[in-house]
Amino acid sequence: MRFITPVSLALALALTGGAVSAPAFAAKKEEKKAGPKLNVSPDVIKSLQTAQQAIDKQDFAAAKAALADADSKAKSNDDKYQIGAIKLNLSITSKDSALQTEALNQMLDSGLTPPEQAGQFNAVAADQALQAKNYDVAIQRSEAALAAGYKPESVNPTLAQAYFGKAGTTNTSAEPARGYTVKGLAALKAAADAMKAAGQQVPPQWYQIGVSRAEAAKLPDVTEWSKMAYQANPSGENLRTLVRLFQRANPTISNRENLDVLRLLGASDGLVIAADFTEYAEMASKTGIYGEVKSVIDKGRSKGVLNASQGADVYQPAVARIAGDKSSLGSAEADARKAANGKIAAATADAYLGYGDYAKAASMFELAKQKGGVDADEVNTRLGIAKTLGGDLAGAKAAFSAVQGGARKQIAGLWLAYLGTKGA
Numbered sequence: 001m002r003f004i005t006p007v008s009l010a011l012a013l014a015l016t017g018g019a020v021s022a023p024a025f026a027a028k029k030e031e032k033k034a035g036p037k038l039n040v041s042p043d044v045i046k047s048l049q050t051a052q053q054a055i056d057k058q059d060f061a062a063a064k065a066a067l068a069d070a071d072s073k074a075k076s077n078d079d080k081y082q083i084g085a086i087k088l089n090l091s092i093t094s095k096d097s098a099l100q101t102e103a104l105n106q107m108l109d110s111g112l113t114p115p116e117q118a119g120q121f122n123a124v125a126a127d128q129a130l131q132a133k134n135y136d137v138a139i140q141r142s143e144a145a146l147a148a149g150y151k152p153e154s155v156n157p158t159l160a161q162a163y164f165g166k167a168g169t170t171n172t173s174a175e176p177a178r179g180y181t182v183k184g185l186a187a188l189k190a191a192a193d194a195m196k197a198a199g200q201q202v203p204p205q206w207y208q209i210g211v212s213r214a215e216a217a218k219l220p221d222v223t224e225w226s227k228m229a230y231q232a233n234p235s236g237e238n239l240r241t242l243v244r245l246f247q248r249a250n251p252t253i254s255n256r257e258n259l260d261v262l263r264l265l266g267a268s269d270g271l272v273i274a275a276d277f278t279e280y281a282e283m284a285s286k287t288g289i290y291g292e293v294k295s296v297i298d299k300g301r302s303k304g305v306l307n308a309s310q311g312a313d314v315y316q317p318a319v320a321r322i323a324g325d326k327s328s329l330g331s332a333e334a335d336a337r338k339a340a341n342g343k344i345a346a347a348t349a350d351a352y353l354g355y356g357d358y359a360k361a362a363s364m365f366e367l368a369k370q371k372g373g374v375d376a377d378e379v380n381t382r383l384g385i386a387k388t389l390g391g392d393l394a395g396a397k398a399a400f401s402a403v404q405g406g407a408r409k410q411i412a413g414l415w416l417a418y419l420g421t422k423g424a
Helices: 009-013 028-032 042-056 060-073 077-094 097-110 115-131 135-147 152-167 177-197 204-216 222-232 236-249 255-267 274-286 290-302 312-327 329-338 343-354 358-371 376-389 393-401 406-420
Strands: none
Touching: 042 060, 042 077, 060 077, 077 097, 097 115, 097 135, 115 135, 115 152, 135 152, 152 177, 152 204, 177 204, 204 222, 222 236, 222 406, 236 255, 236 406, 255 274, 255 376, 255 406, 274 290, 274 312, 290 312, 290 343, 312 329, 329 343, 329 358, 343 358, 343 376, 358 376, 376 393, 376 406, 393 406
16 A cells, blocks of 8 residues: 555656757757757657657657657667657656656666756656556666655655565565565655654654564564654554563563553553453552552443453452551551661552552652662652652653663653653
């Protein structure tokens, strides 16, 4: 599927007038016009004169016949360029896109196209080759247009599609398709960067194409494309894709780490199917966050995603323990303030976070940091979560930015990407 508006025949209509050099057989004063100085064969000149006369009379069939005769007599690049120039004028007048393609390629292949026209001519020829699924020519012409400095925001999408066309859609994780996909993604990224530099809006679809192509080819930069897709369209669905890619790439993360990833889905409306809700509840249950087990199952049921039996194996035990757990928080908080390290404070903060008391959770996480003796990256991650859910986005950004390494660093990065869509 094409993902840009093709360069149309209308663009080439702008090439009329002085854009194409005057025929070589015109009066000497015409030679002063822009264009290469040509030494056209006498026999070719005669055929071109016939073609021009037919064009003037709007007899396009006769003009084509005369141009075909000129082709049969062409001996030099000068001949070929001049024939191509007349063909181009005929194609514009007759609105013949096939002839236009033939004309542009003939002029470009002659090597005589003026530098100021080479970029545009190559760009149009590249797009026409792409439409014809002639991917090698589309690549060749696109690269020539870029080398001429012509509109990278317009040419790179054509180049990307040509490489994707060569890669195909089956077995793209194997060479040579994988290599073509890599080149196509590079061109697509260059197109997006060029559009941004030109002050234009990048179509969100481009990033989705990047995700699907990178995923199909099993390329590691699928995560980077997913981030760009989410930033372009910060929907829960796009963030869910990003989270699931992270989980797949990090299968050995702990339950506590996984819980903080799933919390991001909860915060962004990225919980979609029953398994999302039950996985989240299971991680909260395994780490003793009973209030969160109940809240996430309740949310899934209220949305109609979970029925009464789904998640019951963790829901019922959690509900039975909530009252006792809540009643112990006051004394736990007091103990945390007297403790020699921050472990009790961190555990108490976890509970408050699970019950949705984000202000107390943040306070306890701050206390845990002050006292030390805790996993600083985990505490900063969860402090960031508490501040995010509590509405302190600036504080959340600072907390996530303090996370130093490992999977926690990546988890914090996911949360920071989410905050970035909120203006933090």
